[in-house]
Amino acid sequence: MKNTKIAVIGAGNMGAALIKGLVQSRAVAPGSITAADTNKARLSEVKRNFKVKTLTGNTEAARRADVVILSVKPQILDRVLGEIKKSLKKDALILSVAAGYPTAQIERLLGQKPRVVRAMPNIAAAVGMAATALCRGKHARKKELGLAKKIFESCGSVVEVDETLMDAVTGLSGTGPMYVFIIIEALSDAGVKVGLDRHIATRLAVQTVLGAAQMVDKTGQHPIFLKDLVTSPGGTAINALYSMEKTGLRAVLMDAVETATRRSRELGQPFNQG
Ligand SMILES: NC(=O)c1ccc[n+]([C@@H]2O[C@H](COP(=O)([O-])OP(=O)(O)OC[C@H]3O[C@@H](n4cnc5c(N)ncnc54)[C@H](OP(=O)(O)O)[C@@H]3O)[C@@H](O)[C@H]2O)c1
Numbered sequence: 001m002k003n004t005k006i007a008v009i010g011a012g013n014m015g016a017a018l019i020k021g022l023v024q025s026r027a028v029a030p031g032s033i034t035a036a037d038t039n040k041a042r043l044s045e046v047k048r049n050f051k052v053k054t055l056t057g058n059t060e061a062a063r064r065a066d067v068v069i070l071s072v073k074p075q076i077l078d079r080v081l082g083e084i085k086k087s088l089k090k091d092a093l094i095l096s097v098a099a100g101y102p103t104a105q106i107e108r109l110l111g112q113k114p115r116v117v118r119a120m121p122n123i124a125a126a127v128g129m130a131a132t133a134l135c136r137g138k139h140a141r142k143k144e145l146g147l148a149k150k151i152f153e154s155c156g157s158v159v160e161v162d163e164t165l166m167d168a169v170t171g172l173s174g175t176g177p178m179y180v181f182i183i184i185e186a187l188s189d190a191g192v193k194v195g196l197d198r199h200i201a202t203r204l205a206v207q208t209v210l211g212a213a214q215m216v217d218k219t220g221q222h223p224i225f226l227k228d229l230v231t232s233p234g235g236t237a238i239n240a241l242y243s244m245e246k247t248g249l250r251a252v253l254m255d256a257v258e259t260a261t262r263r264s265r266e267l268g269q270p271f272n273q274g
Contacts, residue, residue: 012042115144
């Protein structure tokens, strides 16, 4: 994959995060990546930070690419697809991160049986820790899915799902960093409330979230088993748990994910109607 030519169309938050992941993990040589954007300031930034090539023309960027990453807002994707349609290589992988924008719509607008893979990453791609779900379009083969997987593994972990589940993915992990930011902020506030200095409270909250996540990940144990490890009879944890259950923390989180999933479906509605 090192010399695969990749065009990133839209070098904003997500496009730049993906470029950073690809370059810093050394998965792809910076000279093999071309970022295209209408915003010249964004282009200068990615050029300066990651030494990739930059262009203001999407068509020119797409013409040279084995992989075209579409990371513009979904509302302007119809227009961008119309622009690049004629310049795409026949077997190019079209990799879209546009939320709610179906593979069938990309296939319809590009014609010629394009190899489309759709992804829902999250903003933690910026630190190489994204959770990404992939699904493939009608004409993408295992080869393209494998290449898409490698690209997203350069900035986190990857699962494959059916396209019908992409709104659920958006509700859980696409939106997910926000839930955790709020939880960290709330834990930091709680630390201050019980007498800790703000800086120390935030540091402890962040490390606690990192450590707990790593424990679930590295031990492979069910979180409930790990919870049992720290709840000793009559201790602090079981008393805190009782308080959390009374205030319905689980229901709050489940409700938030369900609401975000519903909103993702609503936002995708115009694109699903073709
Ligand atoms: N951010 C996330 O957490 C996240 C998570 C999952 C998926 N996504 C998806 O990623 C995509 C990009 O989101 P984002 O948050 O990165 O948005 P963003 O920061 O606004 O980036 C989009 C970039 O595209 C540029 N642009 C606008 N029109 C263009 C055109 N015709 N051709 C080329 N570039 C153009 C924008 O320039 P201007 O700023 O001048 O308009 C901007 O630099 C979206 O489809 C979103 O659904 C984002």
